[in-house]
Amino acid sequence: MDYNFQNASTHKTQIQPFKPNLSVHLICKDCKVSPPNLVDTSEGFCVCGDCGFAIQEGIVDTRAEWRTFANDTDSDVDPNRVGYVGNSFETTALSTSISYNATIGRKGKELMHAQDRLNGKKDSALAAAFTKISAYCDGYQLPRVVHDSAKEVYQLVCDDNSLRGKSQDAVIASSIFLGCRKANMSRTFKEISALTNVQSKDIGKVYKIISKIMQNKTDSDPYNNCYPEETTNNSQTSLTDLIRRICSSLGLNNKVTIAAEHIAQRCKEEDILTGRSPNTIAGASIYMATVVYQVRIPMQSLCLKGGIGPGAIKSACTIIKAEEDKLIDSNWLVKS
CATH class of the missing domain: 1.10.472.170 (Cyclin A; domain 1)
Known part of the structure; x- marks a missing residue:
């Protein structure tokens, strides 16, 4: 079989210089005037000066927009486009502080008192x-x-x-x-x-x-x-938010967090662990979720992050273990 290899140099694409397409005209859809009398408004619209039809909207004004916000004289111009958003709680302003030292003498002490009266x-x-x-x-x-x-x-x-x-x-x-x-x-x-x-x-x-x-x-x-x-008001912190913060601090994965939230929600619905503090319920729910998914965490770390004692967690986990059928989903055991 014969193959014809053509010279690649004959097929080189020549880049043509850009030329505007003179056949494209901008015509007003309403009055059909070509070319239309275009007028740019301050609201960012391009309208026809003959009939008022809005040809284009949302035009970005690229002209300079310098304004003066200073209250000084005309000679002292402050060409700032926007002003600084003041913060009444900002305390980083420069100030002068004079400390008393026995070596500076009486005049230094008087100067310190004057500075205190000035600043307050x-x-x-x-x-x-x-x-x-x-x-x-x-x-x-x-x-x-x-x-x-x-x-x-x-x-x-x-x-x-x-x-x-x-x-x-x-x-x-x-x-x-x-x-x-x-x-x-x-x-x-x-x-x-x-x-x-x-x-x-x-x-x-x-x-x-x-x-x-x-x-x-x-x-x-x-x-x-x-x-x-x-x-x-004296409403308590959301139990869900508390569990998420503790799990995030301990570096637990998402499935353990969701399981702990489910256990805590079921405890609330079934009136289990009634009277216990939110920290105790959150700590016990997280510990039981780690047991189900076989994730080991030190009890001391859980107590430190949750602000609870190990005895409270163990007693709450004993109650949750007794009500395991109501609180723990059987699908977790299969997936784990």
């Missing part, structure tokens, strides 16, 4: 509290909305006489607790206690006082309800 001890204390709140929230990787909500609560109640004698750390911890509630990211007292090293009972006492303070502020000025009552 109240503002300095508030800035220090805001810094501590941000550090605590960053420890749990909480979003910015929780930071601002906690700072808002602290700023509202820090000067109230009802909190006289209470520890500042307890007030900060309660503010973070309420900030999480407002952002629908509720945390338990034990979790906040582990974060701030403040006892849970102290957080609970200060929390009740702060709730009353904010309720009184709302009753006195209903139009200034910056913190609605439904966000400060």
Whole structure:
């Protein structure tokens, strides 16, 4: 069989220069004028100047849009397109701090007192509290909305006489607790206690006082309800969210998490483990789910992440084991 091999050089594609297609015309669909009298409006529409028909919409304006937001004189121009979004809780502004030292003498001490009167001890204390709140929230990787909500609560109640004698750390911890509630990211007292090293009972006492303070502020000025009552109720943290957080901290896979949620939900429906704390129910459900799927986790790690004791988990697991037919799905045993 003969093959004809043609010269490849004869089949090289020649790149033609780009030329506009002069046969394509833009015509107004309404008045059929060619070429149409096009007019660009400030709203981003391209309309026909003869009949007003909108030929194209959503045009991006590429022209310069510099504006001046400064309140200075005309000579001092500030060509900024947008202004900085101010944050009333921001404490990173530059400031001057003068510390007293015995070597600086009397004039240095007078200068320090003058600086304190200028800046105000109240503002300095508030800035220090805001810094501590941000550090605590960053420890749990909480979003910015929780930071601002906690700072808002602290700023509202820090000067109230009802909190006289209470520890500042307890007030900060309660503010973070309420900030999480407002952002629908509720945390338990034990979790906040582990974060701030403040006892849970102290957080609970200060929390009740702060709730009353904010309720009184709302009753006195209903139009200034910056913190609605439904966000400060004493509802417990969702059991599902608690299980997910503990499983995430322990590095458990998704099937164990779903199984633990199922066991906890069935315990609630069948009135099993009634009267036990949410932490105990969550810890026992997670432990039973790990047993079903044969995933080994140290009991000490589960107790540390869940804030519960090993005795509470073992007693709850004994009850769950007795009601195994109602709580554990038989398909889990087959798949595992």
